[in-house]
Amino acid sequence: MKKTCISLTALTSLTLAIMTSCNRPVTEGPAINDLFGVFEIVDSLQLSNATPDFSIGETVRFSCEFSKPVNWTLSIVGLETGSIKRFEDFSSELLPEQVIWYGNCDDVPFFSEEPCQVILSVEGENEEMVAELVVQGVKVYEGIEVANFEDDIPNGALVWHQDGGNMTFELAQDEPLQGNQYFKMGGRVNWDWSLGYIDIPLDLSDVSTDADAFYLNLGVYGGLSGQFATDQYVNILISESDTPFNDNTSNNAADIFGNDTEVYKHQIRPVDWEGWRFFSVKYSDFEVKSEGGNNVREPAEIRGIRLGLQACPFNSGNCPDNANIEARTDLDYVMFTEGTALLEQE
Amino acid sequence: MKHLLTAILSVGLTPFIWAQELEQSESSRYWLDGFSRTWFTSDALLEEQTSTGAISSGWNLLDLNPHVNPTPALEVFAQVRVLNEFGGFFGQGTQVDVRQLRVSGVVKDKVKFNVGDIYLHQSEFTLHAEEGEVDDGWGHAFEAQRRLVSYENFFVDNRWRMQGAQANVAFRGDRGLERFVIDGYVTRPLGSRQLSEGSYTPDRVLAGITSAAVFQEGWSGQLHHAVLADLPNSGTAEYHVLNPVTHGKIEKQQVWRDISVRWIAEGGGSNHAWRIRDLGNSELDSLYGGKTGAFAGLSGRFVGRDSTWQGYIGYREVDPFFRSAGAQSKRYDFSEGASPSVFPLVGSDEAMRSVSVFDVLSDVTIANQSISATLMPIAPLFENVLPFGRATPNRRGFEAGLRRQSKWMTWKFNGSRFQELTGQGTAEQRTFTNVGVGVEWEPSVSVKRSFRLSAFEKVQHTHRGGSDLEKIDLFTSNFTFSAELELWPQVWVECSGRHAMGRGSEFLNVRSELGELYNFRKIDLDTQAWMTSMGIKHHLSNDVMAQVQWNLWGQDLGVANQSRLMASQLFIVISATL
Numbered sequence: 001m002k003k004t005c006i007s008l009t010a011l012t013s014l015t016l017a018i019m020t021s022c023n024r025p026v027t028e029g030p031a032i033n034d035l036f037g038v039f040e041i042v043d044s045l046q047l048s049n050a051t052p053d054f055s056i057g058e059t060v061r062f063s064c065e066f067s068k069p070v071n072w073t074l075s076i077v078g079l080e081t082g083s084i085k086r087f088e089d090f091s092s093e094l095l096p097e098q099v100i101w102y103g104n105c106d107d108v109p110f111f112s113e114e115p116c117q118v119i120l121s122v123e124g125e126n127e128e129m130v131a132e133l134v135v136q137g138v139k140v141y142e143g144i145e146v147a148n149f150e151d152d153i154p155n156g157a158l159v160w161h162q163d164g165g166n167m168t169f170e171l172a173q174d175e176p177l178q179g180n181q182y183f184k185m186g187g188r189v190n191w192d193w194s195l196g197y198i199d200i201p202l203d204l205s206d207v208s209t210d211a212d213a214f215y216l217n218l219g220v221y222g223g224l225s226g227q228f229a230t231d232q233y234v235n236i237l238i239s240e241s242d243t244p245f246n247d248n249t250s251n252n253a254a255d256i257f258g259n260d261t262e263v264y265k266h267q268i269r270p271v272d273w274e275g276w277r278f279f280s281v282k283y284s285d286f287e288v289k290s291e292g293g294n295n296v297r298e299p300a301e302i303r304g305i306r307l308g309l310q311a312c313p314f315n316s317g318n319c320p321d322n323a324n325i326e327a328r329t330d331l332d333y334v335m336f337t338e339g340t341a342l343l344e345q346e
Numbered sequence: 347m348k349h350l351l352t353a354i355l356s357v358g359l360t361p362f363i364w365a366q367e368l369e370q371s372e373s374s375r376y377w378l379d380g381f382s383r384t385w386f387t388s389d390a391l392l393e394e395q396t397s398t399g400a401i402s403s404g405w406n407l408l409d410l411n412p413h414v415n416p417t418p419a420l421e422v423f424a425q426v427r428v429l430n431e432f433g434g435f436f437g438q439g440t441q442v443d444v445r446q447l448r449v450s451g452v453v454k455d456k457v458k459f460n461v462g463d464i465y466l467h468q469s470e471f472t473l474h475a476e477e478g479e480v481d482d483g484w485g486h487a488f489e490a491q492r493r494l495v496s497y498e499n500f501f502v503d504n505r506w507r508m509q510g511a512q513a514n515v516a517f518r519g520d521r522g523l524e525r526f527v528i529d530g531y532v533t534r535p536l537g538s539r540q541l542s543e544g545s546y547t548p549d550r551v552l553a554g555i556t557s558a559a560v561f562q563e564g565w566s567g568q569l570h571h572a573v574l575a576d577l578p579n580s581g582t583a584e585y586h587v588l589n590p591v592t593h594g595k596i597e598k599q600q601v602w603r604d605i606s607v608r609w610i611a612e613g614g615g616s617n618h619a620w621r622i623r624d625l626g627n628s629e630l631d632s633l634y635g636g637k638t639g640a641f642a643g644l645s646g647r648f649v650g651r652d653s654t655w656q657g658y659i660g661y662r663e664v665d666p667f668f669r670s671a672g673a674q675s676k677r678y679d680f681s682e683g684a685s686p687s688v689f690p691l692v693g694s695d696e697a698m699r700s701v702s703v704f705d706v707l708s709d710v711t712i713a714n715q716s717i718s719a720t721l722m723p724i725a726p727l728f729e730n731v732l733p734f735g736r737a738t739p740n741r742r743g744f745e746a747g748l749r750r751q752s753k754w755m756t757w758k759f760n761g762s763r764f765q766e767l768t769g770q771g772t773a774e775q776r777t778f779t780n781v782g783v784g785v786e787w788e789p790s791v792s793v794k795r796s797f798r799l800s801a802f803e804k805v806q807h808t809h810r811g812g813s814d815l816e817k818i819d820l821f822t823s824n825f826t827f828s829a830e831l832e833l834w835p836q837v838w839v840e841c842s843g844r845h846a847m848g849r850g851s852e853f854l855n856v857r858s859e860l861g862e863l864y865n866f867r868k869i870d871l872d873t874q875a876w877m878t879s880m881g882i883k884h885h886l887s888n889d890v891m892a893q894v895q896w897n898l899w900g901q902d903l904g905v906a907n908q909s910r911l912m913a914s915q916l917f918i919v920i921s922a923t924l
Contacts, residue, residue: 009644025666026773028666069865099797
C-alpha cells in the first residue's frame with residue numbers, strides 16, 4: 001500500500017512539475033479593469049485627408065484611441081445624397097492602417113462631390129465625435145460594363161415586352177441611379193408572369209476569373225408611388241451558349257436563352273422596396289436554368305444576359321392586389337466586377 | 347381528460363401489438379424490436395398572462411428496429427421512425443425517416459466492429475459526454491422528462507452518438523500481462539454542408555485509439571488518443587480545427603485493511619490550433635492560435651468490504667489551454683442563440699428569456715448532439731465549478747466524496763475546492779467551492795408496495811478578489827427532491843421538484859468563433875428558477891408505461907414589465923418497449 005502510494009504520487013508529482021515548468025500565462029483575455037473601467041477618449045478622431053479626391057485614388061484614414069475596448073461605429077454620411085459608409089469593430093483603437101475609406105458606400109446612392117459628416121459613436125456611451133470632410137472627386141468603380149444606359153441601350157441589345165397596360169420598357173431620365181439615364185421596366189400584365197426583358201449580347205472571352213470571384217452588380221428600383229406589386233422580381237439569365245444571338249427574328253428577342261442552351265439563372269426576389277438598391281451576385285451563385293452545356297459557370301464563356309421583369313399575374317388568383325397596381329423594377333449601372341463586389345472595391 | 351387518455355393509449359399501443367405478432371412470425375435471422383411513445387403537453391401561463399391561453403403540442407412516434415443477421419457474426423440494424431405530430435393528419439405533419447443505421451459484427455471471432463451510427467465513449471479527457479446541468483445526485487427527479495430528452499437526443503450513458511466506424515480486439519496474455527485491448531474509431535461528427543453554390547463547410551472528423559492492459563497484482567494501464575480535425579479539401583472554409591488529445595492512466599487495485607482500494611494516476615495533454623487555408627490558392631499555409639495544455643491527477647477510490655460505504659479523494663490540475671473537443675462539448679446549449687421552445691419571448695419588449703430549469707429538464711431542442719471545436723457557453727446558475735466536467739480547463743484542486751448505505755437509507759456527500767491556474771481578465775484567480783449533500787430513504791412500506799424519497803442539495807461558491815471591477819462573489823444553490831409511493835400494484839403517485847437560486851456576480855467569457863477569449867459579459871444574479879411536478883405513473887405491463895403529470899414552473903426574469911414567469915404544464919406520456 002505504502003509503496004503503491006509513493007510510486008503513483010511520485011509519478012503524478014513529476015507530471016505536475018513538468019506542467020508547472022511550462023510557461024502558463026498570468027492572465028487570459030483582455031483586462032477587466034480596462035473593459036469595465038471608465039470610458040475616456042485618449043486620442044480624438046483624426047482624418048488623414050479632409051478633402052479627398054477618390055477619382056485619383058486618394059483615401060481617408062481614420063484614427064482614434066479609447067481608454068478601453070468598445071464596440072464603436074464610424075459613419076460617413078453624404079450631406080447631399082444621403083449616402084452612407086459605415087465601419088464597425090470591437091477594439092480600443094481605430095488604426096489608420098485598418099480603417100480606410102476608399103470613397104465607396106454601403107448601398108446606393110453613391111457619394112457625389114459633396115460635404116460629408118463623419119460620426120464616431122461608441123455603444124453604451126453618449127459621447128459622439130463628429131468631423132467633416134468634402135469629397136472633391138468621386139470614386140471610379142472598375143469593372144466590365146454591361147449597361148449604364150447613358151447614351152442608349154447597349155449595342156445590339158433587344159427589348160421585348162408584353163402588350164399590357166402602361167408598359168414602360170424604355171430609357172428614362174427622371175430618377176437615374178448613376179449618370180443621367182436608366183432603363184425603366186414596368187407595366188401591368190394580368191395573364192402572365194413575364195412582363196418583358198432586355199437581352200444584351202456580351203463577349204467576355206478575355207476574362208480569366210473563376211465564377212467564385214466574378215460578380216454581377218446592378219441597381220434595382222422598386223415601387224411606384226409608395227406601392228409595389230405582389231411578388232415582383234428581376235429575373236436574370238446569363239447564357240454561355242454559342243448559338244447566334246439573334247438569327248431567328250420571329251421569336252421574342254435573343255435566341256441564346258432557349259431551353260436547350262446553357263443558361264444560368266438568378267432572381268432578385270421579391271422587389272418590395274421603394275427607391276434604388278444595389279445588388280452584387282457571385283456568378284457561382286447562379287443556378288442552372290437549362291442544361292444545354294457543361295453546367296460549369298465559366299465567365300469567359302458568357303455570351304449574353306437577359307434582365308427581365310416578372311410579377312405575379314392577377315389572373316392567377318394568388319395576388320388580388322395586383323389588379324390595381326403596376327409592377328416596376330427599373331435598372332441602372334449593370335456591371336461585372338472581378339475579385340470583389342462593386343461596393344466593396346478599394 | 348379520461349377520453350383523451352384512452353385515445354392516446356389506443357394510438358400508442360396499436361403499433362406495439364402489430365410488432366409483437368410480426369416478431370413471432372419471422373425466422374431468427376430477421377427480428378424486430380423498437381419503441382413507441384405518445385407524448386402530449388399543454389402549456390399555460392399563470393398569473394397576469396393567462397389571456398394567452400394554453401398551447402398544446404405532442405406527437406405519436408414509432409421507432410421500429412429491424413435486425414437482420416445474414417450470418418451469425420453479422421447484424422444489420424436500422425431504426426425507422428414514423429412520427430405524427432398532434433394536429434397533423436396523415437400525410438401532413440407525418441414524418442418517416444431512418445433514424446439510425448448500423449452494421450455490427452465480429453471478424454474471425456477476434457475483431458468486433460460497428461459501422462454506422464455508433465455510441466462512443468473513450469475517457470473523461472478525450473471523448474466523454476458529461477451529464478451536465480441536469481445532474482441531481484440521485485437521478486430520479488423528473489425521470490419521464492429526462493428520459494424523453496435523452497432518447498430524442500441519443501443520450502446514452504456518457505457516450506456521444508456519432509456516425510463512423512469502430513473496432514476493437516482483445517488479447518489474452520500470459521506471465522505478467524493478463525489482458526490487452528485495442529479499440530479504435532473514426533467518425534464524422536459534422537458533415538460538409540453547402541453554404542452557397544460555391545462554398546462548403548469542411549467535413550469534421552474525430553478519430554481515436556485506446557489501448558488498455560491489465561497486469562497481474564492489480565496493476566493496469568490505459569492510453570487514449572483522440573484527434574478532432576477538419577478536412578480542408580472537403581470544404582472551402584478558411585479555418586480548420588486541429589485538436590489532438592492524449593490521456594494516460596495507471597491504476598492499482600488492492601485490498602487494505604478489508605477496504606478495496608483503487609489508486610489512479612493520470613496525465614496527458616492537448617494541442618488546439620487552426621490551420622488556415624489561403625483562399626486564393628487553396629493551400630494550407632499556416633497555423634493560427636496554436637495552444638498546448640496538459641493535465642495530471644491522482645485519486646483514490648475506496649469501497650468497504652460489505653459495500654455499505656464507498657468514497658473517493660483526488661487532486662487534479664488542468665491547464666488553462668487544455669482543449670479536448672470530445673470531452674468538453676456540453677450536452678446543453680446555453681448560447682444566446684438557444685431559444686426555449688415554450689414561451690420563449692417575455693416582457694413588453696418580447697425579449698428572449700434565458701434557458702431555465704424547465705428547459706434543461708424537458709426541452710428536447712435545448713440539448714446539443716454535436717462536438718464543438720471550441721468551449722461552449724456555460725450556465726453558472728446550474729454549474730460554475732466544473733462546467734466541462736473533469737476536463738474543465740484552468741482548474742487546480744481537491745475533491746472528495748463519501749456514500750454510506752444502511753438498510754433503508756443512503757447518504758451521499760461530496761465536496762471540492764478548486765482554484766484557477768490563470769486569471770481571466772486579471773491576475774487574480776477565482777476559487778471555487780462545491781458541496782453536495784444527499785439522502786435517499788427507501789423504507790419497505792409493505793411487501794407489495796414501495797416508497798422512495800430522495801433529496802440532494804448542491805451549493806457552489808465562486809470568489810475572486812481584486813479591484814471593485816474584478817471582484818466576483820457568486821453563490822448558487824440547486825436543490826432537487828423526488829418521491830414516489832406505490833398506491834396500488836404497478837400504480838405510483840410521484841412528485842419531483844428542483845429549485846435553483848443564484849446570488850452575486852460573475853463574468854461570462856465571450857469567445858470568438860476560433861475560441862479566443864476577447865471579451866467578458868458581466869452577469870448579476872439575483873434569481874430563482876424552479877420546477878415541480880406531481881403525477882401518476884402506471885405500468886400497464888412490463889413494457890408499457892403511462893404517466894400523467896401536472897407541472898408548475900417558473901423563473902425570475904427582470905425584463906421590461908415582467909419580473910417573473912409562471913407557467914403550468916399538463917404532461918402525458920405513454921411509452922412502450924417493443
